[in-house]
Amino acid sequence: MLEKINKLLEEVEGFAATTKEQVEEYRIKWLSKKGEVSILFDDFKSVPAEIKKEVGQKLNQLKNKAQEKINHFKETFDSEKSSNTDIPDLTLPKFPTLQNGSRHPLSLVKNEIIEVFAKIGFTVSDGREIEDDWHNFTALNTPENHPARDMQDTFYVNIDPEMVLRTQTSSVQVHVMQNQKPPIRTISPGRVYRNEAISARAHCQFHQVEGLYIDEKASFADLKQTLLYFSKEMFGTETKIRLRPSYFPFTEPSAEMDISCTICKGKGCNICKHSGWVEILGCGMVDPKVLENCGIDSNKYKGFAFGMGIERIAMLKYQVKDLRLFFENDVRFLKQFTSA
Numbered sequence: 001m002l003e004k005i006n007k008l009l010e011e012v013e014g015f016a017a018t019t020k021e022q023v024e025e026y027r028i029k030w031l032s033k034k035g036e037v038s039i040l041f042d043d044f045k046s047v048p049a050e051i052k053k054e055v056g057q058k059l060n061q062l063k064n065k066a067q068e069k070i071n072h073f074k075e076t077f078d079s080e081k082s083s084n085t086d087i088p089d090l091t092l093p094k095f096p097t098l099q100n101g102s103r104h105p106l107s108l109v110k111n112e113i114i115e116v117f118a119k120i121g122f123t124v125s126d127g128r129e130i131e132d133d134w135h136n137f138t139a140l141n142t143p144e145n146h147p148a149r150d151m152q153d154t155f156y157v158n159i160d161p162e163m164v165l166r167t168q169t170s171s172v173q174v175h176v177m178q179n180q181k182p183p184i185r186t187i188s189p190g191r192v193y194r195n196e197a198i199s200a201r202a203h204c205q206f207h208q209v210e211g212l213y214i215d216e217k218a219s220f221a222d223l224k225q226t227l228l229y230f231s232k233e234m235f236g237t238e239t240k241i242r243l244r245p246s247y248f249p250f251t252e253p254s255a256e257m258d259i260s261c262t263i264c265k266g267k268g269c270n271i272c273k274h275s276g277w278v279e280i281l282g283c284g285m286v287d288p289k290v291l292e293n294c295g296i297d298s299n300k301y302k303g304f305a306f307g308m309g310i311e312r313i314a315m316l317k318y319q320v321k322d323l324r325l326f327f328e329n330d331v332r333f334l335k336q337f338t339s340a
């Protein structure tokens with residue numbers, strides 16, 4: 001029996017596996033229930049007592065060695081397998097799934113406003129964001145002591161000459177009137193700035209669309225009809241409008257326009273503060289003095305103008321309750337407009 005054990009021990013010591021399958025083959029051969037080591041343990045029972053100790057020690061040595069060898073090669077092949085995971089997985093799709101981008105909600109609303117007015121002949125005029133005091137205020141009949149000129153509202157970029165970050169896109173109408181001959185029919189979308197504390201309802205930068213119409217015959221009824229058309233296109237054919245008398249330095253008469261609440265359809269809700277109406281823009285007949293300031297004969301021409309905040313329209317359209325969301329660019333917010 002000793003001879004048998006020694007022979008097997010030699011085999012075990014000289015063993016080197018080249019494949020995983022070989023390791024398994026030898027594990028079965030030596031260590032399984034019916035393997036050679038087990039058989040030897042069975043035979044051990046009949047070994048004479050005087051050599052039992054010696055044979056027993058050898059047998060244990062064989063068993064441990066065989067187990068050691070098998071474990072060693074098993075580990076070698078297992079770690080090789082895990083390092084193979086660096087090999088690219090050829091079953092993956094050709095391109096990783098890319099998330100679709102989306103237009104910013106303010107761009108969507110701006111483009112929609114442009115489209116609505118384009119259908120009735122309004123062109124788009126661009127202006128500048130850094131504006132001189134004359135275009136932003138003086139030409140628009142804003143007296144020097146007007147509160148809108150207050151340092152608290154306006155960001156001054158330069159004091160002499162006075163240059164400001166425009167506080168309203170109305171400044172673009174001044175440029176248009178200076179450079180074009182009537183008839184004029186144009187809208188001017190763009191960013192404006194005011195020195196205001198940032199909150200859910202106010203921001204130091206926001207967007208406006210200015211509208212200007214100048215012709216020999218332009219009446220308040222034309223203004224009203226234009227704005228009714230716009231409101232129905234933008235918020236649905238059911239939408240009603242109402243004009244309330246107001247004051248702007250550059251229009252006379254002036255009005256503010258409300259639309260019937262898009263959320264409760266005029267019944268009264270939180271958004272319209274239970275009045276059934278929400279204010280969306282300012283408007284009026286261009287003050288003759290403004291026409292004259294810009295080189296247009298106020299005896300021959302009349303005009304109407306209007307101005308609205310894009311954020312306000314977007315908040316109503318998409319029921320956004322916090323203005324700041326438009327400027328934070330959190331993708332979780334923007335993602336919602338992917339299919340819009």
Ligand code: DAH
Pocket residue numbers: 167168169170210211248251281282283284305306307308
């Ligand atoms: N510029 C005004 C504002 O920022 C909005 C406005 C009101 C524009 C009446 C107009 C207008 O053209 O006629 O509040």
